[in-house]
Amino acid sequence: MDKLFIKDLEVKGKRVMVRVDYNVPLDAEGNITDDSRIRATLPTINFLLDERARVILTSHLGRPKGKAVPGLSLRPVAKRLSRLLGKEVPLAEDCIGPKVKKLVDKMNPGDVILLENLRFHPEEEKNDQGFARELAGLCEVFIQEAFGNCHRSHASMVGVSRFVQASAIGFLVKKELEYFEKAITNPLCPLVVLLGGAKISDKIKVIKNLLMKVDKIIIGGPVAYTFLKAQGYNTGQSLVDDTMLEEVKNVMQEAKRAGLRFYLPVDFVVAERFSPEAETKVVPFREIPSNWCALDIGPATTRLFKEALGDARTIVWNGPMGAFEMDTFSRGTYAMVEAVASSHALTIVAGGDTAVAFHRAGATFNVSYISTGGGAFLRLLEGDKLPGLAAVTERQAYLERTKAPATTR
Numbered sequence: 001m002d003k004l005f006i007k008d009l010e011v012k013g014k015r016v017m018v019r020v021d022y023n024v025p026l027d028a029e030g031n032i033t034d035d036s037r038i039r040a041t042l043p044t045i046n047f048l049l050d051e052r053a054r055v056i057l058t059s060h061l062g063r064p065k066g067k068a069v070p071g072l073s074l075r076p077v078a079k080r081l082s083r084l085l086g087k088e089v090p091l092a093e094d095c096i097g098p099k100v101k102k103l104v105d106k107m108n109p110g111d112v113i114l115l116e117n118l119r120f121h122p123e124e125e126k127n128d129q130g131f132a133r134e135l136a137g138l139c140e141v142f143i144q145e146a147f148g149n150c151h152r153s154h155a156s157m158v159g160v161s162r163f164v165q166a167s168a169i170g171f172l173v174k175k176e177l178e179y180f181e182k183a184i185t186n187p188l189c190p191l192v193v194l195l196g197g198a199k200i201s202d203k204i205k206v207i208k209n210l211l212m213k214v215d216k217i218i219i220g221g222p223v224a225y226t227f228l229k230a231q232g233y234n235t236g237q238s239l240v241d242d243t244m245l246e247e248v249k250n251v252m253q254e255a256k257r258a259g260l261r262f263y264l265p266v267d268f269v270v271a272e273r274f275s276p277e278a279e280t281k282v283v284p285f286r287e288i289p290s291n292w293c294a295l296d297i298g299p300a301t302t303r304l305f306k307e308a309l310g311d312a313r314t315i316v317w318n319g320p321m322g323a324f325e326m327d328t329f330s331r332g333t334y335a336m337v338e339a340v341a342s343s344h345a346l347t348i349v350a351g352g353d354t355a356v357a358f359h360r361a362g363a364t365f366n367v368s369y370i371s372t373g374g375g376a377f378l379r380l381l382e383g384d385k386l387p388g389l390a391a392v393t394e395r396q397a398y399l400e401r402t403k404a405p406a407t408t409r
Helices: 042-050 074-086 098-105 131-136 155-161 172-183 200-210 221-230 242-258 299-309 333-343 352-361 374-380 397-404
Strands: 013-017 054-058 112-114 141-144 166-169 189-196 218-221 261-263 265-272 279-283 293-297 315-317 346-349
Touching: 013 042, 013 155, 042 074, 042 172, 042 374, 074 112, 074 155, 074 200, 131 155, 141 155, 166 172, 172 315, 172 346, 172 374, 189 200, 189 299, 200 218, 200 221, 200 242, 200 374, 218 221, 218 299, 221 242, 242 261, 261 299, 265 299, 265 346, 293 299, 293 333, 299 333, 315 333, 315 374, 346 352
Parallel strands: 013 054, 013 141, 054 112, 141 166, 189 218, 189 315, 218 261, 315 346
Antiparallel strands: 265 279, 265 293
16 A cells, blocks of 8 residues: 655645544543543654644544534643643634634644544534535645544545545554554564454454464454354353354354464353452353353463464454453453563554553553554454545655655655
8 A cells, every 4th residue: 555655745834634533532520541542643743843834633532423512522632732742732613614714824834723523513424525625625735644543434534635635644554554564464473363352243354354364363252252152152141143153153164274273262251240249250161151151261261372372473462352341350351461562573452442451451562563543453454445545645646746756765
């Protein structure tokens, strides 16, 4: 994917719109609890400031469903960004309209503003072309830096690129794509993919796409329960997607034909109900009580999975091993965090919940890379194209059209 890069463009003094992903977690008082997504965009913003560009940041936050919800205002983000940049970042009261246009027109080189939540307008998620055109009217150049939202065909992700002089990727998106290349396209082998979480339909697509590309696949979390039920085992009250049983059987047959080493849990932590007060016990995978549910991998599985990671040179992990948000069912996930963090392999973590586990364990600096976009990274693992990237200008075509010299990237 040879997309135009921010360094390929002349941005000095220009109005540059940067689509960022500032969909950060907030506590009950509206305070940001994790600003890693904001920090990840600083290289691009600082590059533009060094070039004396006029920087217009756009983002969404939460799911306001097309209405202005005060609790989902980007005001806390503007405040945090001002602190991180060491300069005031005013928040526009909207993202389009004459008042916003007037505010942008008054910008000086080196100024930064943040537009209000894009999703306060229903046209954003509908990829409305009129809305996209109005956003694009605020700028001359568009930079795609919202990797975490690149799998969405929204107006700010796709539509804006059609109405600007040029669109390019920023430093964050470039880094995401480079790590994907290292992990999947040209990995150091053995390559081991660790999959957990609840949504099995996504994981099935990943497995199908990776059958001939990886050496081992490790399955944990609720995804594993559907795999076990597909083989005829009793899974009790565990979370299972019965609509995917035949698909799972077919995938396991394909994996066997491909000679793929496939690892499933051999024991579980089970409980009568999902509650910290519930009685729990560890049972082999064949002995889950009919009225109990599995909520974490057991100690034997942890040892098995750690051994499977032992010779890995590249590890990609998406999805926790259990309901780690509750301490009672967190040991399996945190044991795997420790195993991945202590590995000598190239380690890439993708997925919001998985990233949270690393943050809580204090292990974020012990992995090679934590992706800012679990959903987008998962789509890449599935072999899908990302609309937010597809809309960005092709580099070679742009350079030929403008006869601009290629830069060293």
